[in-house]
Amino acid sequence: SLDSSSELVLCVNGSDEVIGCAGVEVSRIKKMDGYDSSFSGPLMSNLAISRKYRRKGLAEDLVKAAENIARREWGYDDCYLYVEKRNTPAIKLYQKLGYKSIWEDSTATTLLPTGDGRIANGKTTIVCMKKRIGAGLFGNLFG
Numbered sequence: 741s742l743d744s745s746s747e748l749v750l751c752v753n754g755s756d757e758v759i760g761c762a763g764v765e766v767s768r769i770k771k772m773d774g775y776d777s778s779f780s781g782p783l784m785s786n787l788a789i790s791r792k793y794r795r796k797g798l799a800e801d802l803v804k805a806a807e808n809i810a811r812r813e814w815g816y817d818d819c820y821l822y823v824e825k826r827n828t829p830a831i832k833l834y835q836k837l838g839y840k841s842i843w844e845d846s847t848a849t850t851l852l853p854t855g856d857g858r859i860a861n862g863k864t865t866i867v868c869m870k871k872r873i874g875a876g877l878f879g880n881l882f883g
Contacts, residue, residue, distance in 0.1 A: 782810035817874030
């Protein structure tokens with residue numbers, strides 16, 4: 741069914757090494773409207789580019805590929821993502837690509853490395869961003 745759709749987009753170099761990836765799946769997305777409600781939609785996640793291949797436009801290509809899956813294969817008009825507020829480079833990239841913040845959750849937790857090599861829960865602020873990917877030529881102007 742459509743509700744269990746997920747794809748992993750890979751970027752490989754000429755030696756067939758994976759140098760980047762992005763995931764997109766149909767997921768429950770919180771509304772943060774005070775009623776604990778949610779809706780089903782495409783959620784992009786785990787965008788990553790190998791260090792030596794960064795700043796070459798590959799992240800942009802992976803985001804566009806994930807958006808194409810959400811739009812062309814699954815028929816959605818919007819795409820969503822969650823990003824940590826402190827990840828300023830990622831937020832700037834997503835804004836450049838047309839994503840807009842729709843809510844922040846300052847009560848979120850994340851896994852952080854500790855000084856002794858373990859992993860512990862830490863506080864973070866999650867930003868939910870949304871982009872209009874459908875609605876024809878003017879979708880991004882008025883969405």
